[in-house]
Amino acid sequence: MKELINVKDVFFRYNEESSDAVKGVSFSVHEGEWLAIVGHNGSGKSTLAKLLNALLLPYKGEIIIDGYSSLDEDNKWEIRRRVGVVFQNPDNQFVGTSVLDDVAFGLENNGFPRDEMLVRIQDSIEKVNMSSFLEHEPYRLSGGQKQRVAIAGVIALRPRIIILDEATSMLDPRGRKEVIEVVKELNKTEKITVISITHDLEEAILADRMIAMNQGEAVLEGKPVDIFEKYGEQLKSYSLDLPFSIQLKKKLAEKGFNLSGNYLTHEELVDELWRLKLQT
Numbered sequence: 001m002k003e004l005i006n007v008k009d010v011f012f013r014y015n016e017e018s019s020d021a022v023k024g025v026s027f028s029v030h031e032g033e034w035l036a037i038v039g040h041n042g043s044g045k046s047t048l049a050k051l052l053n054a055l056l057l058p059y060k061g062e063i064i065i066d067g068y069s070s071l072d073e074d075n076k077w078e079i080r081r082r083v084g085v086v087f088q089n090p091d092n093q094f095v096g097t098s099v100l101d102d103v104a105f106g107l108e109n110n111g112f113p114r115d116e117m118l119v120r121i122q123d124s125i126e127k128v129n130m131s132s133f134l135e136h137e138p139y140r141l142s143g144g145q146k147q148r149v150a151i152a153g154v155i156a157l158r159p160r161i162i163i164l165d166e167a168t169s170m171l172d173p174r175g176r177k178e179v180i181e182v183v184k185e186l187n188k189t190e191k192i193t194v195i196s197i198t199h200d201l202e203e204a205i206l207a208d209r210m211i212a213m214n215q216g217e218a219v220l221e222g223k224p225v226d227i228f229e230k231y232g233e234q235l236k237s238y239s240l241d242l243p244f245s246i247q248l249k250k251k252l253a254e255k256g257f258n259l260s261g262n263y264l265t266h267e268e269l270v271d272e273l274w275r276l277k278l279q280t
C-alpha cells in the first residue's frame with residue numbers, strides 16, 4: 001500500500017517561551033488506513049492535526065503528505081486539498097442556511113463549475129445518509145446529523161485523508177454511532193484514509209492502528225486490541241480509560257470466566273456473554 005503521510009521526527013512549540021507541544025513524533029500512514037491518535041487533554045493531539053493540515057509548521061523535522069512537504073510554502077494548498085478536517089463543535093461548522101448551501105460553500109470557494117458542484121453535493125450528501133435533509137436548516141439538526149453534514153462538506157472536495165479532530169466528543173451515544181458508521185463506510189468503500197483524534201478509547205477500537213500521545217510524545221503504537229491487552233496500566237497512567245468491553249473481559253477473567261478472543265464492540269461482547277451463559 002502506498003504511504004500517504006510521513007511524519008518525521010517532528011517538533012513544534014507555540015512560542016519561544018513555551019515548551020514543545022509536539023516532541024519528536026514520527027509515524028507514517030498508508031492509503032486506506034484508519035489511524036486513531038489518542039491522548040488526554042493537552043497531550044498534543046490537536047496540534048498534530050494542525051501540523052498534518054499545514055496550518056502549523058514544525059520547527060524541526062518534516063511532514064510529507066502524498067509527496068508534498070509542508071515545509072515548502074508552495075505546497076500548502078496541495079496539502080489542504082488532500083486533507084479534510086472535521087472539528088469538534090458541530091455548531092461552529094456551518095456557513096449555509098440549508099444543508100445544500102452548506103455543502104455547496106466549500107465547492108463554490110474552490111471555483112467548481114455549477115454542474116460539477118451539483119453532482120458532488122448530491123453524491124457527498126448521499127454518502128452521509130442526509131439526502132432527505134437537503135433543504136433543512138443546519139442548526140435544527142441533531143448533533144450527529146450536523147457532523148454528518150460537516151463530513152459531507154469535507155468529502156465534497158474529495159480529499160484523500162479525513163482528520164476527525166474530536167469530531168464525536170460533543171455528541172450523544174446515538175450521534176456518535178451515526179458519525180462513526182459513516183466514517184467506517186467511507187474508509188471501507190471509498191478507501192478514504194482516516195485519522196481520528198480522540199481521548200475516547202471506545203472510538204479508537206475501530207481503527208487499524210493506534211498511537212497514544214502523552215505530553216507531546218507518541219508513547220505507544222500498535223493495533224488497538226494489542227495495546228489495550230498489553231498496556232492497560234500504562235494507558236491509565238496517561239489518564240485514558242480502557243474501553244468497557246476490555247475492562248469487563250479483564251474483570252471476568254479475574255473471576256475465572258475467560259472470554260475466548262477479543263470482543264471489542266458492545267454487540268460482539270453481548271453475543272459472547274450469551275454464548276458463555278448458555279454453556280454454564
Ligand SMILES: Nc1ncnc2c1ncn2[C@@H]1O[C@H](COP(=O)(O)OP(=O)(O)OP(=O)(O)O)[C@@H](O)[C@H]1O
Pocket residue numbers: 014015018021039040041042043044045046047048
Ligand atoms: N494556541 C496555543 N498557544 C499556546 N499554547 C497552546 C496553544 N494551543 C495549544 N497549546 C498548548 O500545547 C499543548 C498541546 O495542546 P493540544 O491542544 O495540541 O492538546 P490536545 O491533546 O489536543 O488537548 P485538547 O483535547 O485539550 O485540545 C498544551 O500544553 C496546550 O496548552
